[in-house]
Amino acid sequence: QPQLVESGGGVVQPGGSLTLSCAASGFSFRHYAMHWVRQTPDKRLEWLAFIRSDAREVQYPDSLQGRFTISRDNSKNTVFLQMNNLRPEDTAVYFCCQARPTEWLMGTWGQGTPVTVSS
Amino acid sequence: IQMTQSPSSLSASVGDRVTITCRASQDIETYVNWFQQKPGKAPSLLIYQGSYLETGVPSRFSGSGSGAEFRLTISSLQPEDVATYYCQHYRFFPTFGGGTKVGIK
Numbered sequence: 400q401p402q403l404v405e406s407g408g409g410v411v412q413p414g415g416s417l418t419l420s421c422a423a424s425g426f427s428f429r430h431y432a433m434h435w436v437r438q439t440p441d442k443r444l445e446w447l448a449f450i451r452s453d454a455r456e457v458q459y460p461d462s463l464q465g466r467f468t469i470s471r472d473n474s475k476n477t478v479f480l481q482m483n484n485l486r487p488e489d490t491a492v493y494f495c496c497q498a499r500p501t502e503w504l505m506g507t508w509g510q511g512t513p514v515t516v517s518s
Numbered sequence: 519i520q521m522t523q524s525p526s527s528l529s530a531s532v533g534d535r536v537t538i539t540c541r542a543s544q545d546i547e548t549y550v551n552w553f554q555q556k557p558g559k560a561p562s563l564l565i566y567q568g569s570y571l572e573t574g575v576p577s578r579f580s581g582s583g584s585g586a587e588f589r590l591t592i593s594s595l596q597p598e599d600v601a602t603y604y605c606q607h608y609r610f611f612p613t614f615g616g617g618t619k620v621g622i623k
Contacts (some may be wrong), residue, residue: 444553444561444604444614460611494560503608504551506572508560 401426401507403495408512411485415516419480421495421509429453429473432498434505435480437491437514445491448480451502485516519543521605523615531623536592538618540605545585549609552581552590555617556601564603565590597622 407419421433435447448469449458457469468481478495492511499506520543530536540550548568553561563572565581568588578593592599600622605615 442602442617444606444617446612446614458611500566503612504563504566505553505561505606505612506563506566508562510560 401497403497403507403509405493405495405509405512408493408514410515410517412518413486413516415485416481416483417485417514419482419493419495419512419514421478421480423476423478423497426497428476432502433469433471433478434496434498435467435469435478435493436496436505436508437489437493438511439488439491447493449498449503450478482514485514487516489516490514519546519607519609519613521607521613521615523603523605523618525618526616527619527621529621529623530595532595532597534595536595536599536620538590538603538605538620540583540588540590540615542586542588542607542609546607546609548584549607550581550583550588551606551608552579553604553606553614554599554601555604561604592620595620595622 402425404422411417432451450469466484471478492513494511495509496505497507522541524539552565554564555561569581580591582589602617602619604617
């Protein structure tokens with residue numbers, strides 16, 4: 400069974416940076432695209448980033464204004480989300496998702512890692 | 519593309535038929551998915567591409583619609599269906615609806 404485990408969340412001051420990791424197991428990681436999605440305290444869900452299986456394509460919503468970067472290490476079955484210039488409105492639980500059955504479907508989700516941006 | 523779900527919450531009896539509606543701000547063909555999120559858990563995929571049931575999802579769940587109006591139907595509500603349900607489009611970059619919280623009377 401596919402499993403995703405996020406880590407790296409915590410409390411960070413406004414303007415700070417944080418890198419989240421997502422360790423994958425139970426499937427052939429290098430063959431799947433991956434996504435990051437967050438859920439804010441009011442329970443809204445927001446898609447954040449996409450990376451293709453070979454990392455040759457990445458996509459982000461315009462709303463992030465270039466502050467977040469997705470990457471992956473297929474040798475370590477891990478996907479990352481680097482977050483810069485964090486703002487209080489980035490406070491959320493961050494989930495990574497396996498893209499299945501197609502690249503733009505979020506078929507498997509991790510349990511999430513919480514991020515709080517506060518001084 | 520905005521996704522507007524209704525109602526925002528509902529309460530029904532066990533065995534009732536429940537329908538949740540999602541309206542898109544423009545035509546998105548059938549590029550719609552539905553997710554279920556139980557309290558304290560991550561969302562899980564229920565239905566994709568409008569009407570295809572994810573593996574392992576009970577057949578009492580179904581999805582329908584195309585264009586700009588979509589529906590998730592639970593044919594006979596069960597206690598384990600207590601959850602918040604979200605629609606999501608993927609016609610372009612994905613966006614989610616605001617969620618519908620389903621409870622038992």
